[in-house]
Each structure stands twice: as structure tokens, then as C-alpha cells.
Amino acid sequence: MDHLDVPQFLGLLVVMLGAAKLLGALAQRFGQPAVLGELVAGVLLGMSVGGLVDPKNEVLHVLAELGVVILLFEIGLETDLRKLLQVGGSSAVVAIVGVVLPFALGYAVCWMLGLGNLVGIVAGASLTATSVGITARVLTDLNRLQEPESQIILGAAIIDDVVGLVILAVVSGLTQGAEVTVFGVAKTTAIAFGFLVVTLLFGRLVVPPLIRWISQGASPGTPTILAIMLALGFAWLASVAGSAMIIGAFAAGLLLCGSQHAHDIEKGVANLGHFFVPLFFVVVGAAVDVRVLNPVDPANWQTLEVGGLLIVAAVVGKFLAGYAPFWFKGNKKVIGVGMIPRGEVGLIFAQMGLASGAFDSGLFSAVTLMVMVTTFIAPPLLKMLFPPNRPEQKSPETQGIAELVTEA
């Protein structure tokens, strides 16, 4: 009946979880965040090395998306909206500069190499969006999610994601030869931000009392499952409203942060997170094709050249954006580095460039290379600039999803 062998698929999940756990622990042993190991596990199991994990597999794709939705929900659960709004100005400036600068640099690189206008736009666009999942996970691994630097990064990454959606809509229109109107762009922008504002204003009044009411006298797991339903439901609504799933999930978390059942929910959702979140990072890692890195093959030379220049543009652009909120007294380097990883969002642009014919396979690989390198350098750099909080300084109850960095 099914062409998928279910027992074998369960075996694959065991291999994915086992590799993620093992290499995550190994990364920690070498003083790196666990997520780096999970990404490496994905690369090793992916199509270009182990050939076990195909990120295009529909079931894996859904499980991975559940993973990133649950991750952003967990991050939202630990994020105090007031703290986020306090640094809102800084976040907005970081986000805007962090979109404009990398785009301009990326476009300039392509112009320098004589690659044409549309190529420059798509390549520039692929440099704009920050992968909030990876940075948020690293900050969690470092037990630093509550610092002002982290709050600025988180806010900027969320704004970035919304802006990224608008750019995606515009660029997707351009690659299909459609006319792009100012009104259309404004509408997409308004819907994307409007969703966040409306859900937070309206939801804040309705959701916590509703969960309290339903959970009265219900079975022990009820608050957790209601919270998960809220996260998935908001992810769906956000997407219907023209925003991104992870923004909906993050908003759902923000709504429940500090509510009566927040502690139970955090613990319950963490157990689902331990299962789903590593699957997301393994699937992200599996999308990396390491064969483009082989410098012996002359076919890779142009890719490596373009990719190298795009990496410089990507790193410099986001790093300088960290200095944009000049009034902020904290560690500006941390902010810039936190914005570096591009993750899956950059890959979507690369895919779009390839599908539309604007990119050839060499340019596609160059953008892939940029995504891969920015994703992999950010965790160790962030760790270096932002040493982990000693777990002893916090009581185990307040750590939430923070995985202790065991260095013993």
C-alpha cells in the first residue's frame, strides 16, 4: 500500500537521533555547541556522504519542520515580550542594516564578476535572511538566552525572517518575470508584521485564560498538548496570513511565557523537542553537498571563487550590522556574529534561483557553500566571543530547555 517501509524508517530515525546525540556530545567535549555536532551528523548521513538521509523525503521534511516549529515555540516560551520590546529599537536597526548591507555586498560581488542583474539580485537576497533556529539554539546551548545581546539578536532575526519573506515574494516575482509594485510589497510587509502584532495583542488576552480553563481537572498532559496545538495552529495561521510558520510558533511561545502553566508546558514540550529538534538540524546538515568543496576538481574552481566572495560579503555584512545600534553598551561583536548563519533560508533562495534559470548549477553550489560555511562558523565563533554561563550559577528548575554544557 505504501512505498515507504515504516520499520526501516523508524530505524533511520534511530540512526539520525543516535548520530545527532553522539556528535552533539563530541562537539561539547571539544568545547563547541551541541548543534554543531548535530549539523555534522546531518552532513555525514546526507546524500553526498552516507546517502541515508534525503532531505527531500516528505516524511522527514514534515518531521524536520515540526522540529523547527517546536524549537521556535520553546524559544518563545523563554522569551519575555517586555525584554524583547525594550531592545526593539536596536533589533530593528540590526535587522535593517543586516539586510541592506549583505544584499548590496552580494550584488556588488556578482556585478564585479559580470554575472548580470537578476543573478545579483537573487544572490544578494540569499545573503539577507538569518537562520534564527541555529543562532537561538546556540544561545540556548551556551545558556545565554536571557542576555541583552541575545534578545537583540533574537528580535533582529525575527524581523529578518519577516523581511526575508517579503524579499522572497519580490524576488520570486522577479524571477518569474512578474511586475513588482510598491503596493504589492507594502501589502506583503503589512500582512507579515500585522500578523505578529494582532496575535500578540489579541492572544495575550484570550489564550492564557483559555488554557487555564480547559486544563481545570483535566488529565496531567493536557496543558502541554494544548500548548503544542497552539504552536502548530499559530504556525499554520501565520503561513495562511502570508507570514512564516516559525514566526507563528514563536508568537505562540511569547503568549504563554509567564502564564500559569508555563513551567509544566516548558518541561512537557522539552521532551517533544528532544525528539524533533535534532531531526531538524540533521536534515539541514543533510542538504549540504560537500562535493563542491573538493578543490582538486577544476569544475569547482568557479564555485569556490564565487562562493568565497559571497562568504566574505555574508560575514562582513552581518558583522557590521552588529555595530549599527551604536548606543548599545554591550558586546556588539556578539550581535554581528549571531546574525551570520543563513541556514535553510539561504538554500530556499538558491533553489529558487536554480528553478527559475537565473542560476546555473555552479552558482547554486556557490550559494550552498556560503550557507554551509556561515552556518558552521557561527557556533564556534559565538562560543568564543560569548563564553557559556556556568550551569552552577542557575538552579536546575530555571534552566528550561538549556542543555547543560558539560565540560567535565
Added chain:
Amino acid sequence: MDHLDVPQFLGLLVVMLGAAKLLGALAQRFGQPAVLGELVAGVLLGMSVGGLVDPKNEVLHVLAELGVVILLFEIGLETDLRKLLQVGGSSAVVAIVGVVLPFALGYAVCWMLGLGNLVGIVAGASLTATSVGITARVLTDLNRLQEPESQIILGAAIIDDVVGLVILAVVSGLTQGAEVTVFGVAKTTAIAFGFLVVTLLFGRLVVPPLIRWISQGASPGTPTILAIMLALGFAWLASVAGSAMIIGAFAAGLLLCGSQHAHDIEKGVANLGHFFVPLFFVVVGAAVDVRVLNPVDPANWQTLEVGGLLIVAAVVGKFLAGYAPFWFKGNKKVIGVGMIPRGEVGLIFAQMGLASGAFDSGLFSAVTLMVMVTTFIAPPLLKMLFPPNRPEQKSPETQGIAELVTEA
């Protein structure tokens, strides 16, 4: 890239979980086990009514299978192997009589109606296997999993599942016109039981110390995720060894029952269970086509006649099997009723009969009807004969996955 719309799929999961929770709570309000409400939720969302949940959808199918694997793992975690072996003789007798009697009665029904030899064999076979998932869940809902009756049912249902696999292999060979040898049947039987014995003997020595060793100083979620990996891994191994996934998962649970981290694992796995298990029952319910029940349509008359007789055979056969261990002093009615639900296993036989051409669509529907009715009558009957334990009698810590039957 994908033909599945992921945000919409997350929305579907919200609807499925919401309907399951709502109707589960409603069932409890009417004094019924929650699983009955979850099955009804599935029927309402299924293709013959709401048209939302397609049990053939690959992603839903995998999530549902994860649900039943996790459920059986949870049941295994709460099952003391020594207690199970103490009633092993009774379980074996119940299982054997509960296979032979329904098969004979089902075959007789088809012979009476002049439906031919192969039809009788496939229809009889579809009456043999007990759906351990439904019964185990009802016993959990009733907070009765630790009673001797429950242990006998559980043991017999597990043996039944192994025997069912052997029958499946034989019947599948027969429907494909293959020769069935005594040696082949003996081999399938030996492998299926052998897997259980070997894993339990060998695993008991190796697994608990291994988990203790890996969990030393690791992050808080580690024992749970290791346990889940063990459950999925054993499900896969069981299938590779020619046994059923749920038997592997149950064996994994048995291995960890009473181990050092058992309490943490139970709580952690319960959170995954709250998400996955209702999805399983909704998908089982969604496979029911209620249109065959319409008595106004003459096309359904033969289906209703054959189905009605098969229901009698199914109920009488298993009920009498409950009296087979004549030496057992407890409530024999409970045992018989506990063996009644056929669930998904009966549907597999029906599917096989249809695919091989032995069944026409009327016979297929008749077996479906039998599965549907036996699945739906068992929970309320069991509840009547085996009133729920008052939750007050146990401290909340020892209840594990038992969902409190809230009657207030």
C-alpha cells in the same frame, strides 16, 4: 518541491488532536474510556464523513505507527515481566483458544453462506488477532493495568499478535497461490517467538547498564531520548526478524521496567505519547467507512448479513476464550471481553483479501464492519465489567501514563 503543504498539514494535526481531546473528554463525561472518543473523532474526520483524515496518507501513516509503537513501549514500561510470566500459562491458553475458536466460527459462517474455501480462511483469519493497542489503552484509562486479569489479557494479546503474524504469512502465501509447508510455518513461528525470548534474555543484561552509563553527566533529556531510540530500534529489529514492530516496542519497555531511570523515562515518554498516541486512534477511526452501515441501501444488505454473523463469531469466539484458563479465580468475563477488539490487524487481513481477489468489496466491507463493531463495543463493555480504580487510591507519582478518569 513537495506536493504536501506543510503548514496545512500542521493545521490538520491541530484538528486531529483537538477532536481527539474534545471527544475523549466527552466520552469520559459519559463514563466511557477516552479512547472511544478518540476513535469516534477519527470516524468523524475520516474519508466517509468529514473527508479530512486519509489513513493512506504516508506522513499520517508514519505518525500513527510512531503512536502505536510509543503506546506499546509505554505499556511495556509499566509491565513487570515476572508478573506477566506468572500468568503466562493462562495467557497462552487464552491466546490459543482465542485464535482457534474465532477462526473456526468465521470459517463456518462463510461455509454456511456458501462462500468458498479461501474466503472462509481469510475471513476466519481476520477474526483471530487481538488489537492489543485498544485493549491496553482502555485498561490504562481504567487504571487497571496492574490487575491479574489485565496481565493475562496483555500476555494473550501479545502471543496473539505473534500468532497473527504467522497466520498472516500463511494466508498471504495461500492468497498468492504459494505452497505452504509445515517447515515454513514452523520457521516463521520460531523466529517470531525467538525474537522476544532472545531480546528479553540478552537485553536484560546489556540495556539497563548501557543507559545508566551513557546518561552519566549528560543533559537532562538523555535517558528519555535513549529510551525512545531503544523503542524505535527494537520495533525495527522485530520487523527485520519477521516479528511485528509493536512486539519489539513492548519488549523494549519490558527491558527498562524497573530500571534506574524508569521513572524519568516514563514521564518523558508520556509527553511524546500525548502527542502521538491520539493520532494513532484517530487514524484507526478514520479507516472506518460508515456508509456500509446504511440499512436503507440494498447494496449493503449482504454486507450487513455477513458482517453481523462475523461479529457474532468474533465476539463469541473471544469471549469463550476468556473461560479457557478454568483454574483462574478472577473475572473470566473481563478477559474474554478484553480480547474482543480487532482494530487494525483485522483490517490488514481484509485488505489482503481484497487485493488478492478472494474478497469482493461487499466481503471487504463486512470484515471492516466486524472490526469496527468489535473495536467500539469492547471499551464500554470492559468499563462495565471492570469499573475504574478510583484515582484517589494511588498517589499521582505512581500513576505513570494513566489518564485520570475524571467523573467530577
